[in-house]
Amino acid sequence: QVQLVQSGAEVKKPGASVKVSCKASGYTFTSYGISWVRQAPGQGLEWMGWISAYNGNTNYAQKLQGRVTMTTDTSTSTAYMELRSLRSDDTAVYYCARVKHRNLDYWGQGTLVTVSS
Amino acid sequence: DIVMTQTPLSLSVTPGQPASISCKSSQSLLHSDGKTYLYWYLQKPGQSPQLLIYEVSNRFSGVPDRFSGSGSGTDFTLKISRVEAEDVGVYYCMQSIQPLFGPGTKVDIK
Numbered sequence: 001q002v003q004l005v006q007s008g009a010e011v012k013k014p015g016a017s018v019k020v021s022c023k024a025s026g027y028t029f030t031s032y033g034i035s036w037v038r039q040a041p042g043q044g045l046e047w048m049g050w051i052s053a054y055n056g057n058t059n060y061a062q063k064l065q066g067r068v069t070m071t072t073d074t075s076t077s078t079a080y081m082e083l084r085s086l087r088s089d090d091t092a093v094y095y096c097a098r099v100k101h102r103n104l105d106y107w108g109q110g111t112l113v114t115v116s117s
Numbered sequence: 118d119i120v121m122t123q124t125p126l127s128l129s130v131t132p133g134q135p136a137s138i139s140c141k142s143s144q145s146l147l148h149s150d151g152k153t154y155l156y157w158y159l160q161k162p163g164q165s166p167q168l169l170i171y172e173v174s175n176r177f178s179g180v181p182d183r184f185s186g187s188g189s190g191t192d193f194t195l196k197i198s199r200v201e202a203e204d205v206g207v208y209y210c211m212q213s214i215q216p217l218f219g220p221g222t223k224v225d226i227k
Contacts, residue, residue, distance in 0.1 A: 035216070037166075044207075044218055044219075044220055045166065045209055047217060047218065102213035103171045104156070104211075104213075107167065109165055110165055
């Protein structure tokens, strides 16, 4: 069965960086993309961007351009999302989701990132 | 930029009764490839979002047939024919032309 297992919770100081991983199993990793979505406490869902696991092409949300980098490691079927220059409003649960034809069909369990001094 | 709205933002439903959520987009979601990229997700309390409906009206694998989606262009609707207790949570529509989620509709049981 399709599974996306994310790395554990992180606590970071303002200005630092965080890298969240998303390990995929149960399907051919390179046949799909991975999107990242975040959810601030008590808020709705925010799409952050997408990466093709086939060729590494990316598409980032405009508001995060320059601060976010999405990568994949096809040898381990793992996707990564790095966010730099963290601010308090980056505190959120970060989700990865499998993507095919723009469809986010399976989601990871989420990773809480807390930014606090 | 495309703007997504949902109505209502909250809904309290008696079990066994129907429910309906509207989602409107500021621009048509009909892509040049002929597909309409409108999706519905449910986020149950304490859980990750789960896909219910893709491309307006297609139920995802394992989704009960009491859920149905309809609409075209800029106006879309999610209907639950008979609400059950397990249907509580926040329902989001999402468009993936310029990926963006709606604000969400919180559904609870009376």
